[in-house]
Amino acid sequence: MRRPHLDQTMIALSDPTRRAIIARLERGEARVTDVAEPFAMSLNSVSKHIKLLERADLVRRRTVGREHLLSFNPAPLDEASRWIEEKRAFWTSRLDALECALEKDDARKRRRKK
Numbered sequence: 001m002r003r004p005h006l007d008q009t010m011i012a013l014s015d016p017t018r019r020a021i022i023a024r025l026e027r028g029e030a031r032v033t034d035v036a037e038p039f040a041m042s043l044n045s046v047s048k049h050i051k052l053l054e055r056a057d058l059v060r061r062r063t064v065g066r067e068h069l070l071s072f073n074p075a076p077l078d079e080a081s082r083w084i085e086e087k088r089a090f091w092t093s094r095l096d097a098l099e100c101a102l103e104k105d106d107a108r109k110r111r112r113k114k
Contacts, residue, residue: 005057006083009076012056017041018049022058025072032061032068 012018017039024035036046050070053059060071 003079003083005076006079008056009058009080012053012058013080015049017046018053021046021049021053022072025059025070029069029071032070035070 013022020039021035024030024038032047032050033043035050036043039046050059050061054061057073057076060073062069062071
């Protein structure tokens with residue numbers, strides 16, 4: 001089953017620069033130039049990262065005059081968190097079942113040796 005929003009969120013979170021941008025925006029709204037300032041890359045490069053975050057809806061932009069202000073939107077993380085939890089629960093139950101089967105198999109082998 002395709003989940004395009006989840007795909008965009010995961011792609012956005014896969015890069016340390018984008019995660020750093022999100023971390024900055026968690027502290028509050030900021031101008032694009034302020035967000036870009038700590039990075040050792042061009043404003044154009046940071047803007048590309050911001051656009052990807054906007055496509056994933058993790059970052060929202062509003063314009064006030066000539067200023068572009070960015071803010072963090074945590075909502076897409078809810079879907080990612082649910083997906084991760086579903087996978088964790090699935091694999092935990094599968095691994096628990098495997099462990100149980102292996103323990104039964106070991107117990108049978110020990111009984112045969114006696």
